[in-house]
Amino acid sequence: MKKIRVFVVAMFIVSLCLSIGANAQELKFAAILKTLANPHWVSMQKGYEEEAARQGITVEVFAVTSEGNIQEQLQLFETVLQKQYDGIAFSPITPVNLIPTVVKANEQGIPVVNVDEGVDQKALADAGGKIAAFIRTDNYAIGQTAADFVASKLPDGGKVAIIEGMAGNASGDARRDGFKDKIATYAGFEVVASQPADWDRIKALDVATNVMSRHEDLKAIYCANDTMALGAVQAVKNVGRDVIVVGTDGIDEAVQSVQAGEMAATVAQDPYAMGVTAVQTLIKLVKGEQVEFDMLVPSKLIAE
Incomplete structure (x- = not known):
């Protein structure tokens, strides 16, 4: 009788385990x-x-x-x-x-x-x-981190630009605002442009080119993602200027660009x-x- 009880209990446990496994x-x-x-x-x-x-x-x-x-x-x-x-x-x-x-x-x-x-x-x-x-x-903090980096590279300040994501996009707006608010705490900086490029590389290339043509003394560009930052890097190469470009996301191509000494930095998400x-x-x-x-x-x- 005892063996039967043990067998029944064992079968119940096996059945329960199989049921749990099946549910998972x-x-x-x-x-x-x-x-x-x-x-x-x-x-x-x-x-x-x-x-x-x-x-x-x-x-x-x-x-x-x-x-x-x-x-x-x-x-x-x-x-x-x-x-x-x-x-x-x-x-x-x-x-x-x-x-x-x-x-x-x-x-x-x-x-x-x-x-x-x-x-x-x-x-x-x-x-x-x-x-x-x-x-x-924390996208606002990402923008702040980018601003701190730019300030560390430009101790005398200078003109900077922001390339935003899509207009009205929450994460892009938070990154833009974090950068803008933080860079304002450092002496000598002026944000001369803040324009969307819809997360697009080619659009960012065009925006960066236009901003640099209007501001020949531009010192840095912060981009709300790395795809746009890579477009901005190409724009900087095209005009042959010494302009710091900082991106966001830490995608492989951006990290490689940083390692190659092209993009100055990226704030990597996970x-x-x-x-x-x-x-x-x-x-x-x-x-x-x-x-x-x-x-x-x-x-x-x-x-x-």
Whole structure:
């Protein structure tokens, strides 16, 4: 009789373990990025997929063709909502373009996590929606770090320019404001231009060229991402000037440019870690565990 009880208990434990394992295998999340045309988002995709593999779950990553395709990203989210995912992580192109679909996800009881690019919290709340967590870099601090670096390279000050991302974009605006506010604390600096280039390399090349033509004594350019910074580097080469260029993100090509003595520095984010953290956070939410709402992933300066 005792042997039978032991056997029954053992079979129950095996059955329970198999059930838990099956449930873990059944977890399926979606991650909606901006575009995989930018190495920043490719790195984040890798973080999502590799952490999913480690956790024994599925994460399907989606992105649109370019960072300007606002409506396409909204339609992508609409499609994702029809596929019964257990959780969704998203990085909106603008602070408001995905609010309607976040609200629909809430109505379906799907945990939603905002990653890197921030949704407008007030507008979301006004629409009746919410996110469970915001995983991000402190973009304002990134701009400040860039300004500190420029000031360290130009002790006598000088004219500087900012190449912004897309107009109205939360992360780009925060980086711009961080740089502008911090450089103003150093004597002798003047921000002579602050213009968007839509995260685009060619547009940034044009903006940098135009700014340098108007200000022959320009000393530095801060760019809100590395793709634009690489365009600015090319513009500096084209005119043969000694202008400091600082980027943001720490993508491989930018790091190589820094090592080659072309770009002066980049403030590196860690998109891979953001993807990893998003997967871990969604798993906790599905399990009913508490998570921090505001999760900061550190950045670092990479300089020549």
